Amino acid sequence: xxxxxxxxxxxxxxxxxxxxxxxxxxxxxxxxxxxxxxxxxxxxxxxxxxxxxxxxxxxxxxxxxxxxxxxxxxxxxxxxxxxxxxxxxxxxxxxxxxxxxxxxxxxxxxxxxxxxxxxxxxxxxxxxxxxxxxxxxxxxxxxxxxxxxxxxxxxxxxxxxxxxxxxxxxxxxxxxxxxxxxxxxxxxxxxxxxxxxxxxxxxxxxxxxxxxxxxxxxxxxxxxxxxxxxxxxxxxxxxxxxxxxxxxxxxxxxxxxxxxxxxxxxxxxxxxxxxxxxxxxxxxxxxxxxx
Amino acid sequence: xxxxxxxxxxxxxxxxxxxxxxxxxxxxxxxxxxxxxxxxxxxxxxxxxxxxxxxxxxxxxxxxxxxxxxxxxxxxxxxxxxxxxxxxxxxxxxxxxxxxxxxxxxxxxxxxxxxxxxxxxxxxxxxxxxxxxxxxxxxxxxxxxxxxxxxxxxxxxxxxxxxxxxxxxxxxxxxxxxxxxxxxxxxxxxxxxxxxxxxxxxxxxxxxxxxxxxxxxxxxxxxxxxxxxxxxxxxxxxxxxxxxxxxxxxxxxxxxxxxxxxxxxxxxxxxxxxxxxxxxxxxxxxxx
Amino acid sequence: xxxxxxxxxxxxxxxxxxxxxxxxxxxxxxxxxxxxxxxxxxxxxxxxxxxxxxxxxxxxxxxxxxxxxxxxxxxxxxxxxxxxxxxxxxxxxxxxxxxxxxxxxxxxxxxxxxxxxxxxxxxxxxxxxxxxxxxxxxxxxxxxxxxxxxxxxxxxxxxxxxxxxxxxxxxxxxxxxxxxxxxxxxxxxxxxxxxxxxxxxxxxxxxxxxxxxxxxxxxxxxxxxxxxxxxxxxxxxxxxxxxxxxxxxxxxxxxxxxxxxxxxxxxxxxxxxxxxxxxxxxxxxxxxxxxxxxxxxxxxxxxxxxxxxxxxxxxxxxxxxxxxxxxxxxxxxxxxxxxxxxxxxxxxxxxxxxxxxxxxxxxxxxxxxxxxxxxxxxxxxxxxxxxxxxxxxxxxxxxxxxxxxxxxx
Numbered sequence: 001x002x003x004x005x006x007x008x009x010x011x012x013x014x015x016x017x018x019x020x021x022x023x024x025x026x027x028x029x030x031x032x033x034x035x036x037x038x039x040x041x042x043x044x045x046x047x048x049x050x051x052x053x054x055x056x057x058x059x060x061x062x063x064x065x066x067x068x069x070x071x072x073x074x075x076x077x078x079x080x081x082x083x084x085x086x087x088x089x090x091x092x093x094x095x096x097x098x099x100x101x102x103x104x105x106x107x108x109x110x111x112x113x114x115x116x117x118x119x120x121x122x123x124x125x126x127x128x129x130x131x132x133x134x135x136x137x138x139x140x141x142x143x144x145x146x147x148x149x150x151x152x153x154x155x156x157x158x159x160x161x162x163x164x165x166x167x168x169x170x171x172x173x174x175x176x177x178x179x180x181x182x183x184x185x186x187x188x189x190x191x192x193x194x195x196x197x198x199x200x201x202x203x204x205x206x207x208x209x210x211x212x213x214x215x216x217x218x219x220x221x222x223x224x225x226x227x228x229x230x231x232x233x234x235x236x237x238x239x240x241x242x243x244x245x246x247x248x249x250x251x252x253x254x255x256x257x258x259x260x261x262x263x264x265x266x267x268x269x270x271x272x273x274x275x276x277x278x279x280x281x282x283x284x285x286x287x288x289x290x291x
Numbered sequence: 292x293x294x295x296x297x298x299x300x301x302x303x304x305x306x307x308x309x310x311x312x313x314x315x316x317x318x319x320x321x322x323x324x325x326x327x328x329x330x331x332x333x334x335x336x337x338x339x340x341x342x343x344x345x346x347x348x349x350x351x352x353x354x355x356x357x358x359x360x361x362x363x364x365x366x367x368x369x370x371x372x373x374x375x376x377x378x379x380x381x382x383x384x385x386x387x388x389x390x391x392x393x394x395x396x397x398x399x400x401x402x403x404x405x406x407x408x409x410x411x412x413x414x415x416x417x418x419x420x421x422x423x424x425x426x427x428x429x430x431x432x433x434x435x436x437x438x439x440x441x442x443x444x445x446x447x448x449x450x451x452x453x454x455x456x457x458x459x460x461x462x463x464x465x466x467x468x469x470x471x472x473x474x475x476x477x478x479x480x481x482x483x484x485x486x487x488x489x490x491x492x493x494x495x496x497x498x499x500x501x502x503x504x505x506x507x508x509x510x511x512x513x514x515x516x517x518x519x520x521x522x523x524x525x526x527x528x529x530x531x532x533x534x535x536x537x538x539x540x541x542x543x544x545x546x547x548x549x550x551x552x553x554x555x556x557x558x559x560x561x562x563x564x565x566x567x568x569x570x571x572x573x574x575x576x577x578x579x
Numbered sequence: 580x581x582x583x584x585x586x587x588x589x590x591x592x593x594x595x596x597x598x599x600x601x602x603x604x605x606x607x608x609x610x611x612x613x614x615x616x617x618x619x620x621x622x623x624x625x626x627x628x629x630x631x632x633x634x635x636x637x638x639x640x641x642x643x644x645x646x647x648x649x650x651x652x653x654x655x656x657x658x659x660x661x662x663x664x665x666x667x668x669x670x671x672x673x674x675x676x677x678x679x680x681x682x683x684x685x686x687x688x689x690x691x692x693x694x695x696x697x698x699x700x701x702x703x704x705x706x707x708x709x710x711x712x713x714x715x716x717x718x719x720x721x722x723x724x725x726x727x728x729x730x731x732x733x734x735x736x737x738x739x740x741x742x743x744x745x746x747x748x749x750x751x752x753x754x755x756x757x758x759x760x761x762x763x764x765x766x767x768x769x770x771x772x773x774x775x776x777x778x779x780x781x782x783x784x785x786x787x788x789x790x791x792x793x794x795x796x797x798x799x800x801x802x803x804x805x806x807x808x809x810x811x812x813x814x815x816x817x818x819x820x821x822x823x824x825x826x827x828x829x830x831x832x833x834x835x836x837x838x839x840x841x842x843x844x845x846x847x848x849x850x851x852x853x854x855x856x857x858x859x860x861x862x863x864x865x866x867x868x869x870x871x872x873x874x875x876x877x878x879x880x881x882x883x884x885x886x887x888x889x890x891x892x893x894x895x896x897x898x899x900x901x902x903x904x905x906x907x908x909x910x911x912x913x914x915x916x917x918x919x920x921x922x923x924x925x926x927x928x929x930x931x932x933x934x935x936x937x938x939x940x941x942x943x944x945x946x947x948x949x950x951x952x953x954x955x956x957x958x959x960x961x962x963x964x965x966x967x968x969x970x971x972x973x974x975x976x977x978x979x980x981x982x983x984x985x986x987x988x
Contacts, residue, residue, distance in 0.1 A: 006813045014807045035376065085550065093322075093375065094549045097505045101545030104498065108538035108637065116898065117642035119830060119860035124867075137813050137842050214806065216864050218830065220639050224804055227383070234377045259810035265773040265801035269391040272384030279381040280369030289374070294714070295689040302682055394773060402776040404709055406734060484685055488709050490774050491681040499682075527686060535636050535675050 002136035007260040008253065009138040015252025016148040017213055021225060022232045022244040023155050024202040029239045030175040030290060031195030032080075032087040037099035039203065040229055041106040041222035042079070046071045046207035048110060048217060051120045059123045068211065069204035076200020080193055087192065090178075103222060111219035119218040127215040143212035150209050154202055155245065161198065162241075171195055175239075175290075231275050237285025247286065297415060299527065301483045303520045304418035305476045309496075310504050310515030311429060312472035316465050317509055318433075318441045319458075320448065321375050323466055324382035324497060325366060326473030328389040329359040331492035333474025334481040335399055338408045348411040348482075355474045363470020370466065371459040386494065393489040404488035411482050418479050425472065429512050437461070499523070502541045506548045508555025511562055518556065624928035628669045630916065631691040632909065633701030633711070638678025640704060642859070646905045647703065647726060648673055649897065653890060654913035664917045665924070671913075676702060681710035688714045695932060696720060697925065698939050700912055705731050705777045712739060719933070721940045723916070725908040728777035736961045737944050742908050743854075744877050749967035750781040750853070751788030752983040753875035754824070756969045757851050758792050760873075760981075764822040764849065766795040768815040770835055772802045772827040781853060782826035789824075802827040802835070812838035822849045829861040837868060847871035847972075854878070854967075859900050862975050869972045877967045878904035880977045882953035890952055901976060911951040919943060 021040055028036045050068035057063045079102070086095045111117045133140045140148075162168040174181040174191050182188050210217075228251070233239075236247035254274060258267045278286060312326035333355035340346040340354055366385060370378055394402050411417055432438050444451040444458055451458055481487055503522050508514025522544070526537035548555060632651065635644045651671055659668050674691055676684040684702060688711035691699055698721040702708045708727035712735045715722050722739040724732050732741035758764055767789060771782045786796050797818040800811055812835055815823065823839065825832040832852055850872040857874060880902075890910060894902040919925070919942050925935050946958040957964040968980035 003813055003817045007810055010807065010809045010813065013809075017806065082546065082550070086553075089553070091553055094553050096376065097501070098546050098549045100498070100501065101542040101549070104542035104545070105539050108536070108542065111639060111641050112535075112637065112645075116645060119863060121860070121863040121866070131841055137816055139809075139841050141841070216830070216834075216860075218639075218860070220804070221806075224806060227380075228806070230376075230380050234380045238374075238376065255805075256807075256810040259805065260814045264391075265394065265803060266391055267801070267803050267805075269384065269387040272380070272387050276366065276369075276381040276384040279373045279377040280366075283373045283377060285377070293689075293693045294718075295686060295693045298686050298689040302686060390774070402773060402779050403730070404776065406713075484681060484710060485713050486709055488681075488706070488776065490679060490706065491710065493679060495677075495680055496682065527690065531636075531673055531675060538637060 002138070003260075006136065006138035007256050009140065010260070011253030011256030012249060013140065013144045013148065013213070013252070014256055015249035016144075016151050017210065018228055018232050018252050019155065019245045019248035020147075020151040020202075020206045020209060021229045022236075022248050023158060023241060024199045024206065025229050025233055026239050026241050026244050027158065027195060027199045027202070029233070030241070031171055031199075032083060032192055033090055033092060033095070033178075034083045034087050035092050035096035035099060036079070036083075036199075037096055037226055037230065038079075038102040038106065038222070039099075039199070040225035041103045042075045043072065043203050043207045043210060044110065044217055044219075044222040044225070045075060045106055046204055047211055048114050048120065050207065050211060051122065051217070052114065054123060054126075059125065061123075061126055064126065065208050068207045069201070072202075072204020072207055073197060073200040076196050076203055077193065080196040084189075084192065103226060107219050107222055110222075117219065119216055121216045122211050126211055143215070147209040147213040150205065154205050158198065158202060159241070167191075167194065231272065234285060235275055235278055237287045237289040239290035240285065240287045241290075243285065243287025295527070298483070299524060301415055301418050301479065303523060304422045305479050305483070306500060306503060306519045306523060307422055307515055308425060308472050308476040308479070309500050310507075310519055311425065311512060312469040312476070313500055314504055314509060314512060314515055315429065315432075315472070316462070316469045317504075319444050319462050319465050321370075321373065321462060321466075322379040323370075323469055324379060325363045325385050325466060326469050326476070327492055327494075327497050328382075328385040329363050329470040329473030330477035330480065331389050331393060331487075331489070332362045333359045333477030334487050334492075335393065335405065335477075336474070337478040338405050338481045338487055339399060341409050342405075342407065348417070352475070352478050355478045356471045359470045359472075359474025359477070360467050363473070364463070364467050367463045367466035367470075371462040383494070386492065386497075390489045390492065400487070402489065404486055406486050408481050408485045408487065410485060414479070414482055417482075421475060421479070425475070426512070426516070433512065441465070499541075502545055505555055506544050508552075508557035508561075510554050510559045511557055513562065514555050514557040621924040621926055623665050623667050624926050625667055628664055628667055628920075628927065629694075630669070630671045630698075630700055630913075631694060631696050632671050632673045632703075633676050633684070633687055633691060633699065633707065634673050634703050635678050635707065636673060636675040638680070640678040643726075643905050644675075644703070646894075646898070646903070647909050649894070650890070650906045651700070651909035651913055653893065654910040658913065658917055664920050669913075669917075671700070674701075676704075676707045676711070678704075679706050681706070684711040685714065687711070692718050692720065695929075697927060697932070697935055698723065698916070698943075700725070700909060700916075701727075703727060705775070708732070708735075708739075709776070715739075719936055719940075721936065721943055723912045723943070725912050726905060730777050730780050737940055740943055740958065740961055740963060742877075742911065742963060744963050744965050744967060746777075746781050746854075746877075747784050749875065749877065749983060750784035751791070753967055753969050754785045754788045754851065755792050756981060756983045757822075757873050757875075758789065758794055760969075761822070761848055764794065766797050766818075766820045767822040767824050767851075768797050768818055768820040769799045769824045770802050770811065770815070770827050770831070771799050772831070774803070775828075778826045778853065778855065782824070785824060785826075785853070794822075802831050804828075805831075808834045809838045811835055812842060815839065816842055816844075822851065824851045824853075825856070826853045829856055829858045830864060832856055833861055833865040833868070836865065836872070840868065848873065851875070854904065857903050857977060858905075859898075859903065862901065866975055870974065872972045874970050874972060874977060875967060875983070876904060876970060876977065877965060878907075879953040879966075879968065879980070880970075881980055884950070884952060886950075887952045907952040914951075915943070915946070915949060918949065 025039045028034050046068050049071040050064045053067035054064040130142050131139045132142045132145050170186050232248045232251050236243035258270050316323040336355040336358045337351045340351040440456045503519045507518030526534040655669050674687040684707040700723050703726045705728040708731045716735045716738045725742045727741050729743045729746040732739040848871050852874040854876040891902045923938050944961040966982045970977035971979045
């Protein structure tokens with residue numbers, strides 16, 4: 001029983017991380033019509049920037065966090081001009097391929113340039129390894145707790161902006177009918193930039209949480225996360241923000257259970273097999289596509 | 292012939308087949324990764340039949356093609372209606388599943404791999420004869436009723452439905468065809484490398500093929516043909532210090548091509564222009 | 580229209596040029612032949628020895644490729660400063676085989692073979708070696724696969740060798756030594772990465788060795804790339820084992836240990852790492868958490884030789900970290916090649932190529948005694964004989980080596 005409980009908690013923590021990532025991904029998909037496969041790669045790049053700043057400043061945590069958030073925003077905005085023409089054309093496939101190209105470049109650079117390609121580890125003070133809550137084998141560390149709470153706040157903030165503010169309403173209008181949004185005089189370009197900035201802020205914050213929850217980063221992390229994020233988004237239905245949150249928790253839990261109970265080396269096969277079955281049974285995802 | 296030229300050319304042939312396998316399903320608006328998994332299936336079937344049961348090449352090739360067809364038919368039945376991207380992720384599952392199954396098959400060498408596979412004589416010629424036949428088949432297919440149906444589906448699925456095109460079965464058969472192409476590529480791979488290890492058939496190879504196809508152009512079959520040898524060949528020619536950046540170069544090429552020529556370098560319009568200018572050239576010559 | 584034609588022309592031209600260039604890339608790597616005929620028959624025919632090294636310089640393993648090549652270049656600098664091999668300077672050409680890219684490894688191997696090499700350094704890494712060794716084997720060119728794996732190199736004998744001793748044997752003995760030191764460990768859980776064939780094989784040997792001394796192997800848990808390893812840790816603890824044996828990539832090893840420690844595994848002596856540990860990321864991630872744990876390795880980090888001290892100091896300076904087992908591998912290969920060429924009076928002449936390749940093969944497969952940077956070694960019938968050690972980790976370093984194998988000077 002205590003093992004089961006521990007695995008459930010492990011799954012929830014993992015799901016929390018995925019939820020954070022998939023929200024940013026879906027936001028870009030909804031607002032820009034862009035299939036930003038490289039979103040997790042940009043987060044990992046932010047983690048590396050933060051690590052560099054930490055090293056230069058002798059582990060100044062405040063500056064490290066600031067660097068992560070700022071670089072997240074800068075990277076988010078920097079990708080906007082690349083995707084702008086694609087997004088106007090509504091070329092989703094092209095945007096996926098462009099993102100794939102960006103992902104390849106980031107992975108290649110991280111695997112050879114920064115820290116000579118060697119995996120980076122963050123200082124103790126940022127990791128929050130200490131167990132905050134413990135029941136038997138179930139452990140939630142301070143970093144993980146903060147990550148989960150932070151995800152809720154950050155994702156809640158995004159939802160608030162989208163559903164309770166005027167800008168948010170405009171953004172949603174753009175997502176639903178871009179043509180009409182332009183007709184009724186919404187500043188489409190500014191709105192698009194705004195959504196990239198929003199995703200960038202979320203990305204920057206996410207990278208801080210990733211630092212706390214994982215404590216390290218490698219060049220391959222972007223690819224690992226990107227596959228998972230894509231899986232969650234498709235499981236839920238592309239562009240479905242709320243569905244994405246629930247699916248992230250479901251898939252996090254599923255991964256934890258497969259790793260925890262499945263014999264042999266079937267973890268990846270089973271996890272992706274599940275997605276395949278969902279796509280077969282409900283081609284538009286469990287909660288339906290919004291994009 | 293230099294050894295490297297031989298290997299380069301056969302690999303080019305294999306990649307062209309794989310490129311076509313992904314292209315042909317993408318013409319139907321779906322990005323399908325099953326060919327890589329089918330490649331593993333075809334390679335192992337051929338390797339087992341030729342090394343253990345001493346089958347000649349041709350029957351082994353046919354058996355592998357059959358295996359590839361059956362292998363891709365089952366998921367295709369379920370994935371016929373899947374939207375483009377969902378299929379991308381869903382079919383990655385097939386790669387993981389195939390790898391895991393192969394790792395657990397002791398009689399196929401398991402994790403340690405399957406060694407000393409015999410090679411067919413004149414592999415280079417065999418490869419290009421196969422590429423030519425397959426190419427001709429696809430060429431005819433695109434100009435048939437099915438080809439026109441694919442064209443409509445690619446542009447607008449709803450229009451296709453109003454034209455009474457059965458998009459589901461079209462997708463299923465194209466996926467099976469892609470699986471067969473993947474299996475053929477696998478047979479050639481087994482003959483060329485002569486050693487099979489499950490992790491050879493992974494996502495890494497897929498990324499290369501994507502790059503060849505999307506940079507070359509995904510609206511005609513010629514994009515793959517022209518750009519596979521170029522993109523696969525140039526890192527081999529560059530000095531090593533530059534060639535080490537080939538991943539970054541591939542990435543940049545993908546980004547730049549998609550932004551500047553969204554249909555890839557070789558588009559339908561370009562082919563049409565060439566056709567017209569060639570015709571005009573000959574007509575002008577005849578006049579003068 | 581003109582634009583289209585231009586593009587087509589460029590494409591066709593590029594293709595033709597690339598074909599021609601590939602066809603003409605048959606350059607001579609074993610050296611550029613001198614114009615004048617050599618005076619004596621065993622004088623070298625070359626102006627420069629050029630050795631080809633097939634190495635993973637891109638992808639996830641790139642950092643290790645960098646370190647191995649660094650070690651090789653150190654050796655080359657030293658050798659050239661001391662007058663080269665048989666009075667002829669040395670140079671190396673590195674060919675990138677990528678990480679897990681069989682098609683690239685095979686094509687690069689073909690490129691190397693076109694240069695008509697006397698011998699090949701690499702292919703390194705078991706995936707590359709699995710994919711492309713067959714080519715060199717068919718051609719009859721000796722491969723110094725210094726870092727590939729014992730099990731892979733064994734398949735290509737007598738044309739391949741590797742600086743990993745009989746891991747089949749050492750995986751057994753080192754595990755048993757661990758149990759001898761920690762007799763209260765009666766049951767273990769193993770963490771194994773199944774897609775890495777050689778690690779998998781070694782884990783099987785270690786598991787058999789442990790069973791032979793009465794230790795229960797409760798489960799072999801498969802490790803794949805993941806974001807979070809706590810589910811695996813919880814799963815291992817559900818068996819209530821006394822010890823944990825790790826055969827997976829360094830990041831996973833450390834992260835699993837951290838998760839186990841959080842869940843109440845207080846004594847690090849219960850952990851045994853295999854020889855793939857001890858890499859820079861292993862130390863970076865595990866800093867301060869691993870004291871008291873065991874690791875078995877064939878790398879002698881405590882070597883006192885002057886050569887090693889110098890190399891290690893230079894490494895610390897250049898890489899800002901402790902040297903690991905990858906560093907001396909091709910440094911040693913280079914010196915062995917030097918000795919081989921000098922003993923056999925290799926000339927590098929074109930007409931003697933086949934004969935010299937065979938001579939090199941015979942020589943490399945039986946070396947009586949040779950001083951590597953870290954230890955004295957011996958090669959018997961293609962099998963590298965050197966000790967394996969069981970280390971205790973102390974202060975983020977390998978300390979207290981216990982020899983678990985051959986007697987050695």
